[in-house]
Amino acid sequence: MTTTEKSTAPKTKRAADVVEKVYRQVRDMAIDYRFRPGERINEVELAQRFDVSRTPVRQALNRLEQEEFVTFVPNRGFFAREITPQDIRQIYEFRALVECGAFRLACERATDDAIRRIQRAWKEQTTRCHDWKMISEADENFHVAIADLAGNPHIVKSLKDLNAKIRFFRRIDLEDAKRRENTYLEHATILDRLRKRAVDGEETLRKHIVMSSAHAVEVTKEGLARIFFDTAA
Structure with missing residues (x-):
């Protein structure tokens, strides 16, 4: 492994850890309906809350959309799941x-x-x-x-x-x-x-x-x- 590879690996791991941590925290919020049904999810507020950039928040929300905890509307953003x-x-x-x-x-x-x-x-x-x-x-x-x-x-x-x-x-x-x-x-x-x-x-x-x-x-x-x-x- 080269010096560049050695220095890059820990950074990549840390970034993945941050994404996973944010994902779990936002998922818990979605499970407990701390986002009200139909509410637009504010990515900036979540990033500030978890003291991270918007990138891991967006990655977490993309995962949660696949799991049907949130929905995504093009040009509008992510929204909390509805209840019927x-x-x-x-x-x-x-x-x-x-x-x-x-x-x-x-x-x-x-x-x-x-x-x-x-x-x-x-x-x-x-x-x-x-x-x-x-x-x-x-x-x-x-x-x-x-x-x-x-x-x-x-x-x-x-x-x-x-x-x-x-x-x-x-x-x-x-x-x-x-x-x-x-x-x-x-x-x-x-x-x-x-x-x-x-x-x-x-x-x-x-x-x-x-x-x-x-x-x-x-x-x-x-x-x-x-x-x-x-x-x-």
């Missing part, structure tokens, strides 16, 4: 397809020890959970753990991407005490069907995930109220 009940319901439908396929593969491929580890982890997590945010995180981890038993990293990546898009609404949904109680009971049933390698557990999982149109409207309304009026349940 139909969008939320469709994401949950897609999530159900991904997870049910993973469940079917997990029935074929998972070891008994792996299934027992998920049972223990879920029990430990719910014991430690003291608020709805922790419960939501535990719920997300539970579903990813089952998908991981399918032995296909592409499935896990798809599910994690979907989880990020609905995380805001998942938390709202699990604030409801009745919904949390049902979640615990349904998780127990899902694990029991998985332990028995019962493919009919796939339908149990689908019903557990899919959101009705009416419920999608309800959750979306609550989400919009939180975003625009800073309300809490």
Whole structure:
């Protein structure tokens, strides 16, 4: 390696690190709807906030557009994603397809020890959970753990991407005490069907995930109220 190559490599790595850091910070903001739906994203303000140039901000936003967290309008810039009940319901439908396929593969491929580890982890997590945010995180981890038993990293990546898009609404949904109680009971049933390698557990999982149109409207309304009026349940 030449002297020029040696001096260039660290700079390139530092630049990549900056872009990655900005990307993760802006992605977290998009996930939590700290950009209001339809709001134009001010690249200059973000650059000042993170003490960087506009270049890593623009690169981060380009990545987030590909992931559908923001949209780009030529000659106008980047805008925060919109929210509609139909969008939320469709994401949950897609999530159900991904997870049910993973469940079917997990029935074929998972070891008994792996299934027992998920049972223990879920029990430990719910014991430690003291608020709805922790419960939501535990719920997300539970579903990813089952998908991981399918032995296909592409499935896990798809599910994690979907989880990020609905995380805001998942938390709202699990604030409801009745919904949390049902979640615990349904998780127990899902694990029991998985332990028995019962493919009919796939339908149990689908019903557990899919959101009705009416419920999608309800959750979306609550989400919009939180975003625009800073309300809490």
